[in-house]
Amino acid sequence: MAPPPISNTIRRLRFDHSEMTQQDLADRIGMTRQTIAAIEQNKYSPSLEAAFRIAEVFGVEIGEVFQWKKANGEKP
Amino acid sequence: MSVREKTSWIAVLTTLVVWSYYFSVFWSEALAGRIDGEGIRNLFIICLVITGIVMLGLTIAVAVAARQSMDAPPDELERQIEGRADGIGFKLLELLVPVVLIGGLLNLDAIRTAFPTDPVGSTAIIFANGFLTLMVVVELVREGVKIVLFRMTA
Numbered sequence: 001m002a003p004p005p006i007s008n009t010i011r012r013l014r015f016d017h018s019e020m021t022q023q024d025l026a027d028r029i030g031m032t033r034q035t036i037a038a039i040e041q042n043k044y045s046p047s048l049e050a051a052f053r054i055a056e057v058f059g060v061e062i063g064e065v066f067q068w069k070k071a072n073g074e075k076p
Numbered sequence: 077m078s079v080r081e082k083t084s085w086i087a088v089l090t091t092l093v094v095w096s097y098y099f100s101v102f103w104s105e106a107l108a109g110r111i112d113g114e115g116i117r118n119l120f121i122i123c124l125v126i127t128g129i130v131m132l133g134l135t136i137a138v139a140v141a142a143r144q145s146m147d148a149p150p151d152e153l154e155r156q157i158e159g160r161a162d163g164i165g166f167k168l169l170e171l172l173v174p175v176v177l178i179g180g181l182l183n184l185d186a187i188r189t190a191f192p193t194d195p196v197g198s199t200a201i202i203f204a205n206g207f208l209t210l211m212v213v214v215e216l217v218r219e220g221v222k223i224v225l226f227r228m229t230a
Binding site for chain 1 (some may be wrong): 151154228
């Protein structure tokens, strides 16, 4: 299964927020630590609601957390 | 490993050990042409109780060790995985029910001939165990699919 064409900065954002653990983030948005790890490693694309919740925890826009990776030749 | 994945492992291993024994006893007896209805019923009840106790006990132990509530709702990834596993399990059930039914009906005469002392009772017991085998296989596949999907996201 190909990974979704989305990258994220959750790991860096966690580090910037007092080295927040995956478990802390999971607890704050009602997910398991394993799901946070899967999102962080780009093995699972979260729902829009979960994406907004993650961005809300870090106090940033959703675009700062998740970025769409354009395929070669794809128009902007 | 999440609590739900551990629960799936517990279900698969318990089912494999307990029900493999039950079905090996039942089908070897049935193929040898001797079905002891009472003995099979007792063995079935014992296997059911053992399965319940082992699965419940281990699941509680896993939840306590992880400091999680046993009835904690699944998150979206877990719901997605359970949905896919349920879908595959249901399709397999849809496929195998007619196979077991038709296979049983086609072999009715052979079953009656093999058990001349109680053809009706033996036929009923074989059909019931055929469907029980089917349900256990589907459950194993469903839990197996969950484990594979959990591993793919780990």
